[in-house]
Amino acid sequence: MHKQRTNAIVTLYHKLGSPPSFYRISGYFLKWLLLLSIGLLIWGLYEGLVLAPADYQQGDSFRIIYVHVPAAWMSMFVYGIMGLCGIIAIIWRMKVAEAVMMASAPIGAWFTVIALVTGSLWGKPMWGTWWEWDARMTSELILLFLYIGIMATYSAFSEDSRKAARMAALIAVVGIFNVVIIHFSVKWWSSIHQGTTVSLMGESHITWDMLRPLLIMAFATKFYYGYSMLKRARIYLLETESHKRWVQDTVNESNNGDKS
Amino acid sequence: MNEFFNMGGYAFYVWSSIGLFLGAMVIDFIGLSMKEKTVKRNIKSWMRRKLNK
Incomplete structure (x- = not known):
């Protein structure tokens, strides 16, 4: 075997790739992710619902933006992570990537x-209507079906979790093409849904007093996703590796912890 | 205060949205804690059965 120079990033990659290390390292972050997300959620909702001025056209109804847009962003962000993990799972058969992918599905579907x-x-x-079959809404609905399809595929092959995860990864x-469609849908087919208000690269069409709570909520939902996904990935690894020594040690440890 | 809850006449739409958002987070959170307990319990009982054999 030839010698390989390793650096910190490569070491971290290999560590996170091994289920016991992933389980242990992610455990340090759970509490902080949860606390951060709850704190930011309270702050963001307070700013958005109380402090932000009412919209000159939409009145107070525009405040729905503070849950609608962060959730919509997360629905695409989480799917992007799943797609990425799906590629890693298919090419390198990395178990932790399978865990992260499947652990992202329920929270992504919720968003x-x-x-x-x-x-x-x-x-x-x-708009005077609950629903319109415009491009943005239709592609977002397809996204929900994709999430559900991925979870259903996994449970259909549940007797072999590795195979199930690979089938789900394919979907x-x-x-991923659908996420691209959602993003550009308001540009390609201009219809009832309004265009982009907040942009990373270009100019945002919103005042800072209205934008700030939106960004706070965006971080709050990111942190909650971090919590939910890591916790679910940990459970996934316990379940799929339940016959391995490290899981049995972990479960025994937590048992002693509960008693004390 | 009443004005705040009234949301300029859009109370139903705004509060249902906020409620759904927070409700979904709470359901996800509780579901996770329950699932963790069940999985750990199942693994423990499986280990116990293996020991008793």
Whole structure:
């Protein structure tokens, strides 16, 4: 075997690739991710619902933006992570990538449901309709079906978790095209849904007092995703490696912890 | 205070949205804690059965 120079990043990659290390390292972050997300959630909602001025056209109904847009962003962000993990799972058969992918699905689906339903609740008073088959909404609905499809595929092959994860990964990877469609849908087919308000690269069409709570909520949802995904990935690894020594040690340790 | 809850006449739409958002987070959170307990319990009982054999 030839000698390989290793650096910190490579070492971290290998560590995070091994289920016991991933389990141990992620354990340090859980509490902080949860606390950060709850704190930011309270702060963001307070700013958004109380401090931010009402919109000159939409009145107070625009405040739905503070849950609708962060949820919609997360529905795409989480799917992007799943697609990435799907590629890693297919090419390198990395178990932790399978865990992260499957652990992202439920919370991603929740964010998609929130985006769809709050969009509907916003559309009724502003557009006069609960639902319109426009490109943005239709592609977001397809995203929900992709999430559900990925979870259903996994459970259909549940007797062999490795095979199940690879089948689910295939759907996740193929479905990435839909995220691109969602992003550009308001540009390509201009319809009832409004265009981009907040942009990373270009100019944002919103005042700072209204934008700040939105960004706080965006971070709050990111941190909650971090918590939910890591915790679920840990459970996934315990379940799929339940016959391994490290899992049995971990479970015994937590047992002693509960008693004391 | 009443004005705050009234949301300029959009109370139903705004509060349902916030409620759904927070409700989803809470359901996810509780579901996770329950799942963790069940999985750990199952592994423990499996280990016990293996020991008793």
